Amino acid sequence: MSKGEETRSHVLREALALASEVGLEGVSIGKLADRVGLSKSGLFAHFDSKESLQVQILAEAIARFADMVVAPAIKKPRGEPRVRALFENWLKWAVADFMPGGCIFIAAAVELDDKPGPARDLLVGSQRDWLEVLAEAARIAMREGHFRSNLDVGQFAHEAYSIAYGHHFVSRLLREPKALQRTRKGFERLIDDARASPSASA
Amino acid sequence: MSKGEETRSHVLREALALASEVGLEGVSIGKLADRVGLSKSGLFAHFDSKESLQVQILAEAIARFADMVVAPAIKKPRGEPRVRALFENWLKWAVADFMPGGCIFIAAAVELDDKPGPARDLLVGSQRDWLEVLAEAARIAMREGHFRSNLDVGQFAHEAYSIAYGHHFVSRLLREPKALQRTRKGFERLIDDARASPSASA
DNA sequence: TGACGAACCGAACGGTCGTGCTATTTTGAG
DNA sequence: CTCAAAATAGCACGACCGTTCGGTTCGTCA
Numbered sequence: 156m157s158k159g160e161e162t163r164s165h166v167l168r169e170a171l172a173l174a175s176e177v178g179l180e181g182v183s184i185g186k187l188a189d190r191v192g193l194s195k196s197g198l199f200a201h202f203d204s205k206e207s208l209q210v211q212i213l214a215e216a217i218a219r220f221a222d223m224v225v226a227p228a229i230k231k232p233r234g235e236p237r238v239r240a241l242f243e244n245w246l247k248w249a250v251a252d253f254m255p256g257g258c259i260f261i262a263a264a265v266e267l268d269d270k271p272g273p274a275r276d277l278l279v280g281s282q283r284d285w286l287e288v289l290a291e292a293a294r295i296a297m298r299e300g301h302f303r304s305n306l307d308v309g310q311f312a313h314e315a316y317s318i319a320y321g322h323h324f325v326s327r328l329l330r331e332p333k334a335l336q337r338t339r340k341g342f343e344r345l346i347d348d349a350r351a352s353p354s355a356s357a
Numbered sequence: 358m359s360k361g362e363e364t365r366s367h368v369l370r371e372a373l374a375l376a377s378e379v380g381l382e383g384v385s386i387g388k389l390a391d392r393v394g395l396s397k398s399g400l401f402a403h404f405d406s407k408e409s410l411q412v413q414i415l416a417e418a419i420a421r422f423a424d425m426v427v428a429p430a431i432k433k434p435r436g437e438p439r440v441r442a443l444f445e446n447w448l449k450w451a452v453a454d455f456m457p458g459g460c461i462f463i464a465a466a467v468e469l470d471d472k473p474g475p476a477r478d479l480l481v482g483s484q485r486d487w488l489e490v491l492a493e494a495a496r497i498a499m500r501e502g503h504f505r506s507n508l509d510v511g512q513f514a515h516e517a518y519s520i521a522y523g524h525h526f527v528s529r530l531l532r533e534p535k536a537l538q539r540t541r542k543g544f545e546r547l548i549d550d551a552r553a554s555p556s557a558s559a
Numbered sequence: 560t561g562a563c564g565a566a567c568c569g570a571a572c573g574g575t576c577g578t579g580c581t582a583t584t585t586t587g588a589g
Numbered sequence: 590c591t592c593a594a595a596a597t598a599g600c601a602c603g604a605c606c607g608t609t610c611g612g613t614t615c616g617t618c619a
Contacts, residue, residue: 158586159596176471180383184577196578197597205577256471261526265467268529269378269458282531313539314546317523324463324522325515328470329484337515344516348546360616361566386607398609399567407607 163201166191167215168253170208176256179209179263179274209274216259217281224248225288234299235346238292242342245319246335257327261320286312293349302349314345365403368393369417370455372410378458381411381465381476411476418461419483426450427490436501437548440494444544447521448537459529463522488514495551504551516547 156164169190174182184205188198202208224247228240249258256262260282267275289312296302302311318341326334358366371392376384386407390400404410426449430442451460458464462484469477491514498504504513520543528536 157595162596178467183575185575194598196580196599199578200595200597262467264526264530265380265464268526279531286531309535310539310542313523313527313533313536314520314543316527317519317540317543318516320523320526321515321519324466324470325518328466329481329488331515333511334515337512338519340512341516341519344546344550359565364566385605387605396568397607398569401608402565402567 159201162191162193166193166198166201167211170212171215171219171259172253172255174209174212174256175254175259175262178266179212179259180266182208182212184208206272206274210277212259213263213274213277213281216254217277219251219253220248220260220281220285223251228292234296235301235350238289238296239346241289241292242315242319246322246338249319249323258323261323286316289315296349303351306349311345311349315342318342318345361403364393364395368395368400368403369413372414373417373421373461374455374457376411376414376458377456377461377464380468381414381461382468384410384414386410408474408476412479414461415465415476415479415483418456419479421453421455422450422462422483422487425453430494436498437503437552440491440498440548443491443494444517444521448524448540451521451525460525463525488518491517498551505553508551513547513551517544520544520547 166187170182170187173187173190184199185195188195191198202211224241224244228237228244231237231240260278263274263278264282267278286309290308293302293306293308293311297304297306297308318338322334322338325331325338331337368389372384372389375389375392386397386401390397393400404413426443426446430439430446433439433442462480465476465480466484469480492510495504495508495510495513499506499508499510520540524536524540527533527540533539
């Protein structure tokens with residue numbers, strides 16, 4: 156790794172932490188330069204524009220998400236255990252120490268939901284991929300016989316997604332002590348519903 | 358209503374719309390002044406500081422939420438119908454025409470979750486109140502015999518909250534066409550669970 | 560008629576923003 | 590050790606930021 160790449164990587168790590176606190180738009184070149192001990196122009200040379208910096212912050216986060224959430228879960232046994240691992244890793248992700256301000260995707264989602272551009276495209280693509288990963292894990296659980304055969308995996312992914320996103324707000328904004336417990340209970344209810352035999356549900 | 362109050366009200370209406378698009382922090386005095394056809398200083402005179410402006414925007418939103426979501430639901434029959442009305446009104450709220458950028462509370466939650474101050478305090482208080490309204494509606498449904506007698510109403514409110522917040526992301530960011538259908542289905546599953554008789558659930 | 564207060568404007572302040580330009584230093588390969 | 594290339598600094602720019610202040614218009618009431 157050359158010096159430039161090393162610096163760039165260091166900057167992105169710091170930028171991700173900063174972005175989780177103040178949002179993608181809130182990451183100013185000057186503030187970021189101070190944090191990593193570079194001059195504004197010195198740092199700017201690594202990123203052609205602020206928009207490009209934002210895209211690269213998102214790309215960094217997406218890569219980390221794959222490493223920290225998806226990859227370890229893939230090593231779990233196919234079926235329900237893998238689905239559970241995906242969800243639990245997801246909860247850990249939201250409180251990762253490299254994102255002191257919380258999940259960057261949620262912050263970015265609010266900022267970008269109405270602002271077209273490459274940053275939004277990247278975010279939307281990654282979130283759709285993630286929903287598809289959840290759905291596919293549920294599909295596998297169906298084939299393994301863990302989940303009922305008539306399960307709507309798109310519905311399952313949607314509900315899991317909502318539970319995790321909701322958790323972020325209840326725990327971070329409201330600081331509800333029972334948040335984690337309730338979120339897990341909600342997820343168990345989702346799993347139970349997915350597990351119910353078709354005949355019993357019909 | 359005096360001239361000043363009229364202007365202030367007009368400004369707040371416009372500010373709420375703007376804030377839903379660019380966030381509370383994104384509402385700059387200059388931009389807002391342009392929108393309502395005032396000078397920066399003329400507008401500023403109505404609000405002692407930017408922080409105060411943000412608080413008043415939130416207060417305006419909270420008042421509208423009470424009018425648009427809570428009040429009409431209170432007129433519905435006690436019990437499950439009222440719970441359903443609260444949820445359905447909530448979904449309507451998130452796409453109200455006076456908030457073209459989506460629910461202001463979600464935008465504010467992301468901005469304020471780690472920024473102490475009066476704006477955060479107001480937001481947190483209102484959201485806790487809202488969760489309590491949901492829980493109380495569920496409690497009434499218990500007493501009416503619509504919901505099972507051993508229902509955890511805090512859990513119920515938490516899950517309903519998550520479903521609605523999740524919906525906002527899936528519909529606004531991902532623009533998933535099936536979002537509304539899936540969100541409603543998730544809510545029906547929550548209602549079903551709340552309705553199940555204690556003996557059957559134990 | 561004259562005074563007063565409310566409502567609003569214009570100009571300006573110090574700061575920070577993103578982004579160019581030109582140097583200067585540092586790195587790494589031959 | 591050399592020297593081109595890469596990495597970083599210094600500086601300046603125009604734009605916008607929140608905020609202050611002194612002035613102007615105008616309706617109200619004595």
